[in-house]
Amino acid sequence: MFDANMTTFDRSKLLKEGTSHSHPIFCEDDDPVMDCVEMLLSVLVLNTCSTFIKITIGSESDIPLISPQSIGLPPVKKRRRTKKHLQCEELYSIHCTSHLLSNSTKRRKERLYISNSCTVSGVCSRNYRRTLAAAGHRSRKYIFHPLFNLPSAQRALDELVFEDLGFRSLFVADSPSLVHLYEASRRPEGLVSRARCSLVVDCGFSFTHAAPVLQNFTVNYGVKRLDLGGKALTNYLKELVSYRSVNVMDETLIMDDVKEKLCFVSLDVPRDLRIAWKQGKSNKFKCTYVLPDGVTHTKGFVKDWDEAKRYLNSADQGGSYLDATEPLQDTKRNRIDLAKNEFNLTNERFLVPEMLFRPADLGMNQAGLAECIVRAVNSCHPNLHPVLYESIILTGGSTLFPQFAERLYNDLRPLVPDHYQVKITKQEDPMLGVWRGGSLLASSPDFESMCVTKAEYEEFGSARCRRRFFH
Amino acid sequence: MEVEVMESEMVLPQHLSFKRVQMSDKYPKGQSRGRHWKHLKQILQAENYQSFPPNQPNYVNIESPPSMYPSKKFCDITGFEAPYVDPRTNIRYANIEVFKLVRSLPNEYVQRYLALRNAAVVLK
Numbered sequence: 001m002f003d004a005n006m007t008t009f010d011r012s013k014l015l016k017e018g019t020s021h022s023h024p025i026f027c028e029d030d031d032p033v034m035d036c037v038e039m040l041l042s043v044l045v046l047n048t049c050s051t052f053i054k055i056t057i058g059s060e061s062d063i064p065l066i067s068p069q070s071i072g073l074p075p076v077k078k079r080r081r082t083k084k085h086l087q088c089e090e091l092y093s094i095h096c097t098s099h100l101l102s103n104s105t106k107r108r109k110e111r112l113y114i115s116n117s118c119t120v121s122g123v124c125s126r127n128y129r130r131t132l133a134a135a136g137h138r139s140r141k142y143i144f145h146p147l148f149n150l151p152s153a154q155r156a157l158d159e160l161v162f163e164d165l166g167f168r169s170l171f172v173a174d175s176p177s178l179v180h181l182y183e184a185s186r187r188p189e190g191l192v193s194r195a196r197c198s199l200v201v202d203c204g205f206s207f208t209h210a211a212p213v214l215q216n217f218t219v220n221y222g223v224k225r226l227d228l229g230g231k232a233l234t235n236y237l238k239e240l241v242s243y244r245s246v247n248v249m250d251e252t253l254i255m256d257d258v259k260e261k262l263c264f265v266s267l268d269v270p271r272d273l274r275i276a277w278k279q280g281k282s283n284k285f286k287c288t289y290v291l292p293d294g295v296t297h298t299k300g301f302v303k304d305w306d307e308a309k310r311y312l313n314s315a316d317q318g319g320s321y322l323d324a325t326e327p328l329q330d331t332k333r334n335r336i337d338l339a340k341n342e343f344n345l346t347n348e349r350f351l352v353p354e355m356l357f358r359p360a361d362l363g364m365n366q367a368g369l370a371e372c373i374v375r376a377v378n379s380c381h382p383n384l385h386p387v388l389y390e391s392i393i394l395t396g397g398s399t400l401f402p403q404f405a406e407r408l409y410n411d412l413r414p415l416v417p418d419h420y421q422v423k424i425t426k427q428e429d430p431m432l433g434v435w436r437g438g439s440l441l442a443s444s445p446d447f448e449s450m451c452v453t454k455a456e457y458e459e460f461g462s463a464r465c466r467r468r469f470f471h
Numbered sequence: 472m473e474v475e476v477m478e479s480e481m482v483l484p485q486h487l488s489f490k491r492v493q494m495s496d497k498y499p500k501g502q503s504r505g506r507h508w509k510h511l512k513q514i515l516q517a518e519n520y521q522s523f524p525p526n527q528p529n530y531v532n533i534e535s536p537p538s539m540y541p542s543k544k545f546c547d548i549t550g551f552e553a554p555y556v557d558p559r560t561n562i563r564y565a566n567i568e569v570f571k572l573v574r575s576l577p578n579e580y581v582q583r584y585l586a587l588r589n590a591a592v593v594l595k
Contacts, residue, residue, distance in 0.1 A: 220528050226535045239587055240550065269543075273552050347550045360542035363588030367538040375536070 158462045162454050171451035176200035176211035176218045178437030179395045183425065185440055192391045192425075199377060199388045201369070201408075202434070204396035205230045208356065208369060210376040212388055224376040226366055228356055230398045234259050236362070237352045245343040246291070254300050258289050258345070259352065261302055264402040266350035267410060276347040284310040285349055291341040303342065353401045357411055370411035389416055392424045395433035399426065547584045548572060561585065 162170065179200045184193035192198045197214040208226040212219040238255045241248050248255055266272040276285045288303035354361070357368045367375070377388045389412075394405060405424045412422050427433040486493060520531045546553035546565035553563035557573050560581045564570045573581070585591040 223528060223533045224535050225533045243584065243587065244549075270552065277551055351545070351550055358538075358543065360538040360540070361545060363590060365537045366535045371538060371540075372535045 155462045158457065162457045169451040169453040170457070173438070173441070174211075174218050175202055175395075175434040175437075176209065176213050176223075177216050178441060179393055179427070179433050180213040180437070181216060182433060182437035182440055183393050183427070191387070191423075192393070195387045195391065197384060197387055198391040198393050199373065200393050200395060201373060201399075202396045203229065203356065203369070203394070203398040205398075206232075208372070208396070208398070210369070210373045212376055212380050212384070214380075214384070219380055222376050222379045224372045224379075226356070226359070226369060226372050228359060228364065228366075229396075230259075233263075233352050233355060233398065236355060237263070237348060240348045240352070241343055241345070244348075246341070248291075248343075251291075254291065257300055260400070262287060262289065262345055262349050263352050264350055265353045265357075265404045265407045267403055267407055269350070269354060272350055273347060276350075283346065286344055286346045287349070288342050288344050291343070293341055353398075353404070356398065357407065368411070370408060370415055373408075373412060374415045386420045389420045390423045392422070393427065394424060395427045395430045397431045399430045545588075547587065561590065 158170070179202065180192065180198050183198065187193060197212065200211050200213055202209045202211065206229040208228055210224045212222040234252065234256050237259050238248055238252065241255070272285065276283060287307045290301055290303050292298050292300050357370065359366045359368055373392065377385055380388065405426050409422060409424055416422050485495060515530070520529060523529055525532065544553045544563050545551065546569060547562045548569050549565055551565040553565050556563050557570065560573060562573050562581060562584060564573055582591045
């Protein structure tokens with residue numbers, strides 16, 4: 001099913017093509033003589049590149065174990081009394097109950113780069129212990145890394161994998177190539193697998209990468225990074241809501257929920273702003289989110305779903321609402337009853353994801369996503385340009401915003417030469433896209449030969465891993 | 472340590488045979504206990520990226536460059552389109568009602584609003 005592309009991940013090729021690079025990690029446990037079936041089963045695929053760690057054992061069909069990469073801390077005032085840090089699973093299983101309100105979360109990584117190897121090893125070993133128990137102690141693992149991981153962080157990870165956790169071998173590859181691999185295997189007749197190249201836009205938790213992939217390798221001189229991701233968007237929404245209605249600066253988890261449920265990407269910002277300006281029924285974007293009160297409901301929720309969904313049919317009505325003249329004088333925003341614990345959202349709903357497309361409007365001196373893609377493509381060979389524009393793959397949790405792909409197309413079209421086609425493919429399950437590619441690769445027959453073993457690590461040290469994986 | 476104290480065996484010996492990891496191994500002398508957090512900025516500085524060749528891609532230079540297009544102006548208070556700027560505070564505002572509010576704000580709040588779009592005056 002995925003033979004044609006798997007073979008290109010051959011090790012000999014890996015060694016030949018020195019310009020490319022790749023990063024996941026892969027480890028294997030004790031038993032040197034394992035039969036093939038067991039080997040396939042015992043690959044532990046692990047995606048650390050996001051809010052959630054995704055772990056699975058081997059083949060693609062397995063449902064991954066998803067656990068968040070953070071621990072919960074009680075609010076500062078209570079911290080002295082309850083010293084207990086909530087472990088990750090507890091945090092997310094009950095995270096909306098009332099006593100957890102205003103928990104801050106503490107992440108093991110800053111911008112996905114390990115900043116404290118101590119805590120990382122904590123969360124890893126916990127997860128390994130749990131998963132390894134299930135896998136009969138022969139599991140191996142697979143970690144995906146962000147592009148251009150810092151050398152010191154890579155060394156720390158090597159050390160962690162081989163010395164602290166005692167795995168037997170390790171494989172590192174980067175996420176865009178894995179997304180490409182997965183997409184190519186899903187549609188063997190499609191352009192992505194025939195041309196063997198694509199442009200992967202990974203819009204994840206802490207930043208967005210636009211990375212051209214050629215022959216299953218990321219073209220590293222073409223990668224462009226935008227320092228914006230889901231986390232920054234949540235923070236921005238948090239600030240906006242806190243400044244305009246209720247103070248929610250401490251409620252990261254709730255605001256995450258609000259962002260996921262209510263935010264969408266606007267196809268025409270000036271028009272939508274004019275609609276959001278209006279009062280009453282003609283304002284299609286206004287909706288109310290009710291905060292948990294800890295008594296009757298322990299989870300925040302959207303007050304009226306129909307109201308929240310109205311923006312979707314706003315586009316097909318054309319310009320009919322543009323002629324409205326009433327609004328401009330009644331700018332006073334609706335008074336929100338603070339006792340009722342709810343807040344209204346209007347233009348915040350689309351201005352927050354707007355940040356990805358036009359960071360400059362909101363105070364970040366970086367080019368937007370569309371420009372970023374164009375620059376990434378332009379840094380590749382001109383012969384590749386038409387193919388890259390036609391095979392843009394969207395992955396990562398932030399692409400789940402409604403109308404994301406349409407907006408990206410609208411933004412890209414004027415920037416791309418007329419005679420090139422632009423085609424944007426959305427992944428079915430963008431949060432798991434990278435992980436699926438990884439598990440696919442892990443179940444390939446020549447995977448074994450691609451990793452660095454513990455013996456090699458002990459002999460040559462971390463430099464061996466660096467050379468093998470082209471960091 | 473004084474000889475009397477050592478002889479009276481009032482202090483714990485250095486090596487405890489029942490411990491799998493000795494205290495001296497766990498907390499080596501001269502190193503601070505507790506966890507060291509390094510922020511990304513610190514790590515980046517330690518990497519010494521300035522000395523790398525500029526044509527080789529690395530973490531710092533794959534950053535998306537500044538936009539070539541002019542930015543839109545949004546009202547700092549309400550988030551709507553802002554045709555006006557208050558010359559005194561530099562806050563962008565959408566209409567006269569917001570302007571009244573802007574003029575009634577104390578300077579501290581003004582700075583906080585400006586900080587939302589990274590335009591606050593930072594005193595160093």
